[in-house]
Amino acid sequence: MKRVITPGSLLGFVSVSLFMTTEIIAGAAAAVWSLSGLLHLDSFPTLVLGTLIGVASLYGIVKSTIMAFDAETDSENN
Structure with missing residues (x-):
């Protein structure tokens, strides 16, 4: 299938990717912070938890960046 790459589709791809990235990072940081506080973890277990969630x-x-590129440059969407 042929991809349609225009400035508009690239702007949409970058916008969706940045939005999803900030949401995922915020969710991951909140998960590490809440689980670390709930379980009263010290520094090293918190780093291990952060690595796993990271x-x-x-x-x-x-995965979401790849899906955004596929959706924004799909010829059926343009």
């Missing part, structure tokens, strides 16, 4: 968040960021 890896999952990074996967979500990459």
